[in-house]
Amino acid sequence: MIRVGLPGALFCYSFNPFWERFFRALGATVVESGMTTAEMMDDGAREAVSEACVPVKVYHGHVRALAMESDAIFVPRYVSVDRGTVFCPKFLGLPDMIRSSMQGIPTLISPRIDMRNGLLELARACGEIARDLGMPPLKGIAAWLSAIRSGDTLACVRPADPIIRPSGAQGGRLRLAVLGYPYAIYDRFMNMDLLRKIVRLGVDVLTTEMLPSNLPPLPSYAKHLFWHYSERVARAGRYCIETRCVDGLIHVTAFGCGPDALTGKIIDMDASRHGMPFMALLLDEYSGEAGLMTRLEAFVDMMRMAGGKRIRRVAPDVG
Numbered sequence: 539m540i541r542v543g544l545p546g547a548l549f550c551y552s553f554n555p556f557w558e559r560f561f562r563a564l565g566a567t568v569v570e571s572g573m574t575t576a577e578m579m580d581d582g583a584r585e586a587v588s589e590a591c592v593p594v595k596v597y598h599g600h601v602r603a604l605a606m607e608s609d610a611i612f613v614p615r616y617v618s619v620d621r622g623t624v625f626c627p628k629f630l631g632l633p634d635m636i637r638s639s640m641q642g643i644p645t646l647i648s649p650r651i652d653m654r655n656g657l658l659e660l661a662r663a664c665g666e667i668a669r670d671l672g673m674p675p676l677k678g679i680a681a682w683l684s685a686i687r688s689g690d691t692l693a694c695v696r697p698a699d700p701i702i703r704p705s706g707a708q709g710g711r712l713r714l715a716v717l718g719y720p721y722a723i724y725d726r727f728m729n730m731d732l733l734r735k736i737v738r739l740g741v742d743v744l745t746t747e748m749l750p751s752n753l754p755p756l757p758s759y760a761k762h763l764f765w766h767y768s769e770r771v772a773r774a775g776r777y778c779i780e781t782r783c784v785d786g787l788i789h790v791t792a793f794g795c796g797p798d799a800l801t802g803k804i805i806d807m808d809a810s811r812h813g814m815p816f817m818a819l820l821l822d823e824y825s826g827e828a829g830l831m832t833r834l835e836a837f838v839d840m841m842r843m844a845g846g847k848r849i850r851r852v853a854p855d856v857g
């Protein structure tokens with residue numbers, strides 16, 4: 539049975555549940571790289587081009603970890619999964635970056651995922667994957683059908699860890715929105731277990747994935763962000779600020795991220811316009827825990843001092 543490696547970084551937090559079902563339906567053995575480790579981070583930083591952002595370096599580390607255990611590694615070229623946004627250019631060029639900078643890795647399976655013309659584009663990509671694995675394309679389409687029947691659509695986000703789900707306004711606890719791309723928010727190694735550190739300070743956490751999926755668009759004065767994850771994060775920031783469902787906001791960004799220069803600025807401006815405590819947290823491969831804790835404690839103290847002046851108006855539907 540062919541072993542297909544699924545790297546546990548970047549879009550994995552959004553889309554791997556679908557791909558796991560698809561590859562199993564195809565008759566492959568799915569090999570996952572698991573959580574990011576220090577070794578993966580070091581390998582990725584060494585093997586990726588130096589200009590790459592931290593999440594892309596981490597992705598390289600996951601590919602390296604799978605190299606010995608897989609016959610093929612799935613590194614799709616994500617272009618778009620809806621009609622309104624596209625992925626950042628580093629997603630588009632990911633298979634090329636890996637092929638050009640990594641030696642001694644198995645074949646990469648790299649279909650182009652561009653669903654601007656509808657869901658059938660995904661079926662076409664699945665047929666292409668089957669062909670690349672030496673199977674009839676129709677077998678890929680049958681596996682696609684099986685995967686979408688047994689688990690909604692391509693875009694199914696992994697459920698957030700229950701311990702970080704907000705407890706509502708119980709006991710007047712502070713609630714903090716931690717906004718950023720899922721691969722920065724849920725990668726506990728990359729972000730030094732940020733969410734649990736916040737919870738241990740006695741503060742409830744709200745992430746983008748806990749908010750309603752149909753967040754209202756940005757107001758007309760804000761630029762439309764055509765990057766898939768950036769648009770969602772900016773909308774989440776706007777929603778949290780407008781509904782006052784949190785007492786403060788942290789925007790988690792990664793060193794080397796181009797789109798975040800704009801995303802972070804939009805949230806920052808919105809927060810300062812509405813008097814909401816805001817902090818940007820930059821992750822890089824050299825970040826230290828002591829510095830992170832100092833900043834978090836200071837920010838939470840500031841939220842507590844400012845807390846009496848605001849009232850939460852609406853609790854989000856976090857069902």
Ligand code: SF4
Pocket residue numbers: 591592593594626627628629719792794795796797798
């Ligand atoms: S959006 Fe930013 S962090 Fe994500 S892959 Fe692109 S450059 Fe990297």
